[in-house]
Amino acid sequence: MNFSRISSALFLFFICHFITSGKLREVEGCSIYISNKCSFPIWPATAPNTGHPVLENGGFYLPPGGVRRIGAPGDWSGRIWARTGCNFDESTNHKPACETGDCEGKLECEGAIGIPPATLVEMTIQYDKRQPSFYDVSLVDGYNLPVSVTSKPTSSKCLIGGCTKNMKDTCPPELEVVNADGRVVACKSACLAFNLDSFCCRNKYGSPEKCKPSVYSSLFKKACPSYVTYAFDTPSPVVSCSSDQYVITFCPDKWGTKYSSS
Structure with missing residues (x-):
């Protein structure tokens, strides 16, 4: 009996078991907790940057008050956002399925990027390298x-807070996105709405010296x-923080709960 072959086979079996069960990734990676403090359900979605894996198949349902833990590799990079007003009933045969943030009409985005405007959490996790992670919340597309x-536990240097006003109330008419009921469900950025170089900071406006804040x-x-x-x-609103646990909370203040999206 060749014991060396048996030992090698057993070793490969256990390695494959840990990888496929996610245990190895959990040990070496980070935890991201998605919390819904909105008064309505949301459908969080994730999309990786090139070369990184899709987390949680790219999307899931989260009821009001719900929290879901996502396991992420220690060097993951990508975006996380919330979709609102979704209906994935295939019998209706309609696309998009969500009023905001839709990804090809699917519950599980599988790496697809959502349709703007949507508030984006952009993350670059570097925990395995023992270097700070970087993240921001972007309204560049709306x-x-x-x-x-x-972070978890909470640290003031790791915090990106919510909003002081409801952008759906203060959104200029030319930037508004309204649903079938005529209710404002999102606010476009000027770049998304007008597609002008001066708003999008591109071509001759593609530098900090040339591209300045607009009224929008x-x-x-x-x-x-x-x-x-x-x-x-x-x-720069980008936060640098070392942790292996992060908490992303949608509607952390009253401005997110004023209007139902159901």
Whole structure:
């Protein structure tokens, strides 16, 4: 009997078992807790940057008051957002399935990027390298819900707070996204709405010296001072924080719960 072959086979079996069960990734990676403090259900979604895996198949349902833990590799990079007003009943045969943040009409986005406008949490986790992780909340493409991000346990240096005003109330008419009932469900950025170089910080406006805050990005900044409101937003709202656990909370304040999206 060849014991070396048996030992090698057993070793490979256990390695495969740990990888497929997610146990190895949990040990080496990070935990991201998604919390829904909205008064209505949301459908959180994730999309990885190139070369990184899809988390939780890219999307799931989260009821009001619900919390869901996502296991992430220690070097994951990508975006997380919330979809609202979704109906995935295939018998209706309609796309998009969500009023905001839709990803090809699917519950599980499987890596697809949501349709803007949607408030984006952008993360680059570097826990395995024992270096700080970086994250921000971006309104570069627009806003649909307020969100906060922090470490667990909470640290003031790791916190991105929510908003001081409801952008759906203060959104200029030319940026509004309304649903079938005529209710404002999101607010576009000026770049998304007008597709002009001066608003999108591209071509001859593609530098901090040339691309300055607009009247529109200033409205976003006034409502949500901790968020990135245009491409060269300064001082940088990007947070650098070392942790292996993060909490993303949608509707952390009253501005997210004022209107139901059901």
